[in-house]
Amino acid sequence: MMTSEPGLDWRWQAVLGRDRQYEACFVYAVASTGIYCRPTCPSRRPRRDRVRFFASAIAAEAAGFRPCKRCQPQSLHPADSPSAKVLLACRYLEAHRDRIPALQELGEQVGLSPSHLQRQFKKALGISPYQYGDALRRDRLKQALKSCSSVTAALYETGYGSSSRLYETALSQLGMTPMNYQQGAKDQTISYAIARSPLGYLLVAATEVGLCHVRLGEAPDPLEQELRQEFPAATLQPQAELQAWIETLIDYLSGNQPWPQLPVDVKATAFQRQVWEALRQIPAGTTLTYSQLAEKLGQPQATRAVARACATNPVALAIPCHRIVPKSGGVGGYRWGAERKQQLLALEKLEKTDNSQLSPKA
Numbered sequence: 001m002m003t004s005e006p007g008l009d010w011r012w013q014a015v016l017g018r019d020r021q022y023e024a025c026f027v028y029a030v031a032s033t034g035i036y037c038r039p040t041c042p043s044r045r046p047r048r049d050r051v052r053f054f055a056s057a058i059a060a061e062a063a064g065f066r067p068c069k070r071c072q073p074q075s076l077h078p079a080d081s082p083s084a085k086v087l088l089a090c091r092y093l094e095a096h097r098d099r100i101p102a103l104q105e106l107g108e109q110v111g112l113s114p115s116h117l118q119r120q121f122k123k124a125l126g127i128s129p130y131q132y133g134d135a136l137r138r139d140r141l142k143q144a145l146k147s148c149s150s151v152t153a154a155l156y157e158t159g160y161g162s163s164s165r166l167y168e169t170a171l172s173q174l175g176m177t178p179m180n181y182q183q184g185a186k187d188q189t190i191s192y193a194i195a196r197s198p199l200g201y202l203l204v205a206a207t208e209v210g211l212c213h214v215r216l217g218e219a220p221d222p223l224e225q226e227l228r229q230e231f232p233a234a235t236l237q238p239q240a241e242l243q244a245w246i247e248t249l250i251d252y253l254s255g256n257q258p259w260p261q262l263p264v265d266v267k268a269t270a271f272q273r274q275v276w277e278a279l280r281q282i283p284a285g286t287t288l289t290y291s292q293l294a295e296k297l298g299q300p301q302a303t304r305a306v307a308r309a310c311a312t313n314p315v316a317l318a319i320p321c322h323r324i325v326p327k328s329g330g331v332g333g334y335r336w337g338a339e340r341k342q343q344l345l346a347l348e349k350l351e352k353t354d355n356s357q358l359s360p361k362a
């Protein structure tokens, strides 16, 4: 669990406080001296506007900074750290569109034993590498089913091969065997958990298939009430097992992890589903306007309908509707507060800059 103060400038706070907890999480570099340090370096604190943050010593050196002689940040070797390797594994999984690379292969790629990688990956993202690859594959299948002439072609193209068992599983995960949301999710069990995050309280609710409800708010009680209103007939179960997903989202909101693509299970019209899927394709750190998104969907006239679909997104963060901004400038509205949207966009921009320092030769 993150215990840092809310707010996006956690790295700067860690530097000011010489916080040991973040020792291995990043280094900071000072533009005026060309030197980079551990967060805990005993040297005088630099001016905020001269500081740049890097995920690792190697990234700082790649940007032309030299290690500090006092705190010797190069001996931290965070590029060899498990979290950097987990990121590499994600990129590797994303690069393979026709199959899910096996754990053994992934481990060889990033230099971890299969079991160690499995453990670190789960710790960081809340799901296994296979589940991550499977979620990517499911998204590809959804897209392919729309454009391919046959189901078989779509299956081959997206890495399912001819396995009918896998196909059936995929169909149920696509929500094509619909849960009876119309009746308020009668007979459905929905687990949920609430935690403090850098953007306020975070409520995460999920079926067995994926996230069905993610909200941000000022206090836990109203969040819980909204959940009950949304699914009046469902059995709602507070569940600690969702902790992994909560932690994944909090790690992302704290700037420790890139945006996680988590499985979702949401009620949607065909149009909403199309818009929400398109939202999940927008890379973190970039934004589109409503009309750009409408054009992307091949429906340039549907800007207002697209805006409505964005505004009715039931799963904050997991479907990143915050990446849509108005043409006229500014960040625009957000169901969970414009200020939060602004913070999310700033966070993703920062992450993008940081991670580009680390990205593998793809």
Ligand SMILES: [Zn+2]
Residues within 6 Å of the ligand: 036, 037, 038, 041, 042, 043, 068, 069, 070, 071, 072
């Ligand atoms: Zn130093």
